[in-house]
Amino acid sequence: MAFVYSFLKGIIFTFLFFVLAVVMYLAFWFIVRPFKKRKHFQRYSDTIGYSPTFVPFLGDYKHLNEEYIQKGKFIGHFLRDLALGYGKKKAFFGSLGMDDMVFVNDVEYLTDISKLVPHYLDREPIDTTGFGRVGGTGGLGQSKTTKYWKKRRQIFTKTIGINQASRFIPIFLKHCQKGVKTFEEGMTINMSEHANTVSFEIISEILYGCDIRDKLEKVNYTKRDGTTEIVNLYQCLMKISHDCSFAALNPLNVMFPWLVHYSIGAENKRNTKNSDEFERVIRDICAKSQDSNSVYNQVLKTGEIDKEMAYKDVMAILFAGHETTSKSLCSALFQLKKNPEVEKKLKQEIDEYILQNGKYTVNDLAEILNSQSLDQMDYLSCFVKEVLRHDPPAVRSLGYKAKASFKVKDLLIPKNQIVVFNLYAAQYDEKQWKEPTKFIPERFDPSSDYFLTPSGKQRHPYAFCPFTFGTRTCPGRAIGLMEFKILLIYFMLAIDYEVEKETLENPDVTYAILSPYALNLKINKINV
Numbered sequence: 001m002a003f004v005y006s007f008l009k010g011i012i013f014t015f016l017f018f019v020l021a022v023v024m025y026l027a028f029w030f031i032v033r034p035f036k037k038r039k040h041f042q043r044y045s046d047t048i049g050y051s052p053t054f055v056p057f058l059g060d061y062k063h064l065n066e067e068y069i070q071k072g073k074f075i076g077h078f079l080r081d082l083a084l085g086y087g088k089k090k091a092f093f094g095s096l097g098m099d100d101m102v103f104v105n106d107v108e109y110l111t112d113i114s115k116l117v118p119h120y121l122d123r124e125p126i127d128t129t130g131f132g133r134v135g136g137t138g139g140l141g142q143s144k145t146t147k148y149w150k151k152r153r154q155i156f157t158k159t160i161g162i163n164q165a166s167r168f169i170p171i172f173l174k175h176c177q178k179g180v181k182t183f184e185e186g187m188t189i190n191m192s193e194h195a196n197t198v199s200f201e202i203i204s205e206i207l208y209g210c211d212i213r214d215k216l217e218k219v220n221y222t223k224r225d226g227t228t229e230i231v232n233l234y235q236c237l238m239k240i241s242h243d244c245s246f247a248a249l250n251p252l253n254v255m256f257p258w259l260v261h262y263s264i265g266a267e268n269k270r271n272t273k274n275s276d277e278f279e280r281v282i283r284d285i286c287a288k289s290q291d292s293n294s295v296y297n298q299v300l301k302t303g304e305i306d307k308e309m310a311y312k313d314v315m316a317i318l319f320a321g322h323e324t325t326s327k328s329l330c331s332a333l334f335q336l337k338k339n340p341e342v343e344k345k346l347k348q349e350i351d352e353y354i355l356q357n358g359k360y361t362v363n364d365l366a367e368i369l370n371s372q373s374l375d376q377m378d379y380l381s382c383f384v385k386e387v388l389r390h391d392p393p394a395v396r397s398l399g400y401k402a403k404a405s406f407k408v409k410d411l412l413i414p415k416n417q418i419v420v421f422n423l424y425a426a427q428y429d430e431k432q433w434k435e436p437t438k439f440i441p442e443r444f445d446p447s448s449d450y451f452l453t454p455s456g457k458q459r460h461p462y463a464f465c466p467f468t469f470g471t472r473t474c475p476g477r478a479i480g481l482m483e484f485k486i487l488l489i490y491f492m493l494a495i496d497y498e499v500e501k502e503t504l505e506n507p508d509v510t511y512a513i514l515s516p517y518a519l520n521l522k523i524n525k526i527n528v
């Protein structure tokens with residue numbers, strides 16, 4: 001009897017001890033730690049902003065949910081509002097559940113902080129079982145800045161960098177042409193989806209080779225009700241991205257990120273299962289790819305990167321290199337209809353430099369387009385830059401983690417703090433840009449009044465930063481810009497389209513990554 005009693009007592013004590021440990025753990029991560037961090041940053045309240053009220057557990061989720069998610073708006077516009085509303089603050093401290101971030105909100109601070117990469121700030125590998133792996137966990141974008149990373153980056157830059165970008169022109173055009181063949185006059189198409197498909201097919205062919213189509217296996221995607229659906233690779237990636245971004249906004253996952261990490265809960269389990277399936281198919285494609293021109297095979301040929309690493313790096317590029325361009329294209333097609341005088345000017349330039357005043361048509365682009373003809377087009381260059389300034393497809397940098405505490409001007413950033421660059425802050429800065437919320441391509445033309453800052457000075461070199469800057473800047477800048485320009489010229493020439501008036505007049509519409517808006521185009525005429 002005494003034995004049973006002491007046994008039960010032992011179990012109860014162990015249980016109580018366990019409950020106490022969990023409560024203390026939760027209290028530390030969700031109340032004590034964020035509260036202490038807020039207290040730390042309150043000492044610098046002239047420099048850094050934070051939400052007026054501290055909400056334990058959820059942090060700023062309540063505000064984001066009420067202002068953006070529930071209203072169907074783009075959550076990233078929080079950063080645009082931060083740039084405009086908190087203009088006088090150089091940074092903003094925000095928290096979501098266990099995570100918190102410092103958003104750098106000022107060009108001078110951005111400049112100083114980016115110089116501290118990688119010695120004081122570096123990437124933090126994210127190992128979320130669901131999204132992270134599909135997004136290239138441990139690949140180029142998530143690895144720390146080691147010697148091996150530098151070597152890999154150099155090798156990849158050689159295969160996709162400025163000197164290589166023009167060899168991809170036929171691939172860009174081939175996939176545009178294939179897509180437009182499915183259009184019919186009078187139909188309304190979801191351009192966001194179409195552009196994503198085109199850019200995904202482009203980057204897949206560049207990375208895995210031209211034989212990818214024949215080898216492309218169908219993917220088993222598990223739906224919410226547990227049944228499976230056969231989809232293609234692109235559809236699978238889109239579905240996983242959608243499911244994982246949805247899961248990322250689930251309050252439970254916000255509060256306890258390890259639920260995602262360890263695939264706890266039906267939705268997280270499903271996301272992991274789908275990511276596993278996607279990974280299986282990509283690995284299979286890598287194993288079968290014979291095209292010696294593919295980036296994957298070229299990188300392996302150097303003998304300097306092992307197979308597993310090359311696989312992860314290529315996955316990172318697949319993920320980073322398709323939506324950025326397709327979203328930019330949608331913003332461009334949208335802005336053309338919003339600003340008819342801009343459209344007219346750009347069409348004139350394309351007519352003059354590319355079509356040579358009626359000598360050629362859209363069907364001749366494969367023969368006449370090259371990097372020199374693109375470089376001659378000053379207005380195209382201004383327009384593309386203004387799209388990337390006004391509607392950056394990535395509204396913030398990836399995360400950087402402080403390796404040690406450091407001071408940037410007056411602000412002390414503690415060790416382990418996650419820091420992110422708010423790109424709107426630089427690109428909508430009223431000290432750098434005249435009327436920053438307006439869409440004016442001429443602001444990149446040195447002969448225009450809009451070229452200088454409102455006080456008549458040269459703009460800060462980091463005021464325009466859609467690819468960020470420094471050691472971890474986007475390595476796809478050259479290929480991304482060229483692809484963007486070619487897709488834009490092709491679609492402008494291949495279709496006459498219109499966008500609904502209601503969409504054009506809605507100031508919340510944006511096509512940045514994770515935006516809930518889709519661009520619908522009514523096709524009036526097909527010119528191919």
Ligand code: HEM
Pocket residue numbers: 123140141142160316317320321322324325328388393394396397398399466467468469471472473474475476477479480481484
């Ligand atoms: C208009 C097109 C694009 C834009 C605006 C863009 C923008 C960005 C931004 C803002 C970052 C984060 C940099 C940081 O955290 O400081 C990034 C990273 C990255 N981008 Fe792009 N990108 C574009 C196209 C591409 C393309 C086409 C590729 C590949 C072919 C690519 C590959 C990458 C990679 C691998 C990273 C991670 C870099 C690192 O951590 O070292 N991007 N990009």
